[in-house]
Amino acid sequence: MAITGILASAGCSAAEETPRAAAPKPFAVSDQVSRTMDTLKTMPSVASALRFLEQDHQNTITEQIALSEIPSPPFKEDRRAADYQRRLTELGLENVRRDATGNVYGVRRGTGGGPTLFVSAHLDTVFPEGTDVKVTQRDGKLYGPGIADDANGLSAVLSVVRALRDSGIQTKGDIIFGGTVGEEGLGDLRGVKAFFAENPDVDGFITIEPGDVKKVVYQATGSRRYKFSFTGPGGHSFGDFGRPSAIGAMGRAIARIDELRPPAQPKTTFTVGVVDGGTSVNAISGTASMQVDMRSNGPAELDGLERQLVPMAQAGADDENARWNAAAGKGITVKKELIGDRPAGDQPAQSPIVEASFAASTALGLAASLGEASSTDANLPINKGIPAVRLGGGGDDGNTHSFTDPEWFDPKDSHLGPQRVFLTALALTGAPGLDPLLPQHRP
Numbered sequence: 466m467a468i469t470g471i472l473a474s475a476g477c478s479a480a481e482e483t484p485r486a487a488a489p490k491p492f493a494v495s496d497q498v499s500r501t502m503d504t505l506k507t508m509p510s511v512a513s514a515l516r517f518l519e520q521d522h523q524n525t526i527t528e529q530i531a532l533s534e535i536p537s538p539p540f541k542e543d544r545r546a547a548d549y550q551r552r553l554t555e556l557g558l559e560n561v562r563r564d565a566t567g568n569v570y571g572v573r574r575g576t577g578g579g580p581t582l583f584v585s586a587h588l589d590t591v592f593p594e595g596t597d598v599k600v601t602q603r604d605g606k607l608y609g610p611g612i613a614d615d616a617n618g619l620s621a622v623l624s625v626v627r628a629l630r631d632s633g634i635q636t637k638g639d640i641i642f643g644g645t646v647g648e649e650g651l652g653d654l655r656g657v658k659a660f661f662a663e664n665p666d667v668d669g670f671i672t673i674e675p676g677d678v679k680k681v682v683y684q685a686t687g688s689r690r691y692k693f694s695f696t697g698p699g700g701h702s703f704g705d706f707g708r709p710s711a712i713g714a715m716g717r718a719i720a721r722i723d724e725l726r727p728p729a730q731p732k733t734t735f736t737v738g739v740v741d742g743g744t745s746v747n748a749i750s751g752t753a754s755m756q757v758d759m760r761s762n763g764p765a766e767l768d769g770l771e772r773q774l775v776p777m778a779q780a781g782a783d784d785e786n787a788r789w790n791a792a793a794g795k796g797i798t799v800k801k802e803l804i805g806d807r808p809a810g811d812q813p814a815q816s817p818i819v820e821a822s823f824a825a826s827t828a829l830g831l832a833a834s835l836g837e838a839s840s841t842d843a844n845l846p847i848n849k850g851i852p853a854v855r856l857g858g859g860g861d862d863g864n865t866h867s868f869t870d871p872e873w874f875d876p877k878d879s880h881l882g883p884q885r886v887f888l889t890a891l892a893l894t895g896a897p898g899l900d901p902l903l904p905q906h907r908p
């Protein structure tokens with residue numbers, strides 16, 4: 466029997482801009498995936514592993530706190546990575562290593578002939594060096610920078626490994642478990658990029674991020690970020706009047722950019738997020754710079770927006786130079802710098818990895834749904850055509866990435882996160898008597 470559920474809106478803010486049909490579209494899981502999940506549920510070893518995961522809850526929370534209290538600022542994940550490497554090693558994974566980029570991972574071998582799945586969470590946080598990362602507890606909730614994002618995911622990965630070890634269940638395919646660096650902001654997915662460059666045979670990917678255990682996120686919002694620097698002769702506001710201004714050129718560029726009309730579907734957006742420039746109120750500015758963020762759920766739309774937007778910086782300078790009749794070599798010049806590149810991507814919702822994740826939620830008695838696109842480590846494989854999903858680590862959370870309000874995590878029922886990942890991973894890599902759902906892309 467097919468499992469059905471509700472297809473959530475493809476993006477909450479997109480829905481605000483473009484009213485969508487009120488009736489949600491039902492999502493049905495294929496018979497093969499339903500059968501696989503039904504079989505898994507009836508296996509005594511699986512039932513006992515699910516009970517183990519529930520009983521492992523307190524261990525998982527203890528590890529989540531311990532990991533969260535090891536600072537892991539952008540580009541400085543070393544300490545947490547070393548600790549995570551030790552934990553993965555102690556859990557008996559094979560070949561646990563730290564690669565040249567800083568990712569840590571090890572493998573749990575299958576019986577052979579199955580696909581390889583990578584299950585990970587990210588080691589980095591958005592919080593800079595020096596941030597107080599002490600975790601406090603109040604009214605059943607945990608507070609601390611990064612306690613949810615992504616100490617929740619990191620501890621969920623460990624709990625899943627423990628359950629596999631405890632149950633002794635043999636998968637057909639190999640499962641690689643680990644933590645990646647550089648997921649956040651200017652980290653620019655450098656960890657997951659390096660992982661897939663070095664492990665091109667990996668067939669599927671699950672990233673565990675804080676979030677609920679009902680949604681399956683399978684679409685990737687890509688982003689491209691530029692810094693444009695405008696430079697000119699500068700001068701005194703009175704004495705040198707008539708020279709072009711770097712701020713003037715940038716203002717003209719921003720006015721052009723602001724007139725862009727990107728498509729509503731797939732959702733495509735832009736913003737000039739940061740501007741800087743000038744030295745004094747009575748000076749013609751000789752320098753100015755802006756940072757621009759472009760995002761889209763569609764790779765072609767992101768490329769299209771970039772093709773339109775990037776030349777606008779130079780056009781702003783050209784306009785400014787023409788307005789002031791700047792002589793050759795005396796005008797405003799523009800330098801562009803790519804400061805972020807997170808690929809966009811999509812995959813069919815009716816694919817084994819999405820359906821297996823969905824069916825796993827249903828199997829746990831949860832009202833599964835397809836979630837809105839997001840920007841995580843999963844972007845990279847999705848863009849490359851490798852099946853990947855983002856699954857929630859369980860519990861509830863808030864104020865993630867906030868520098869003003871404390872990030873919090875509510876551990877109530879958070880064992881459901883590892884339970885769902887466990888079921889999904891088994892369905893994808895195959896258990897005794899069960900063929901793996903995840904296709905192998907190598908011969």
Ligand SMILES: [Zn+2]
Binds near residue numbers: 587614615648
């Ligand atoms: Zn995260």
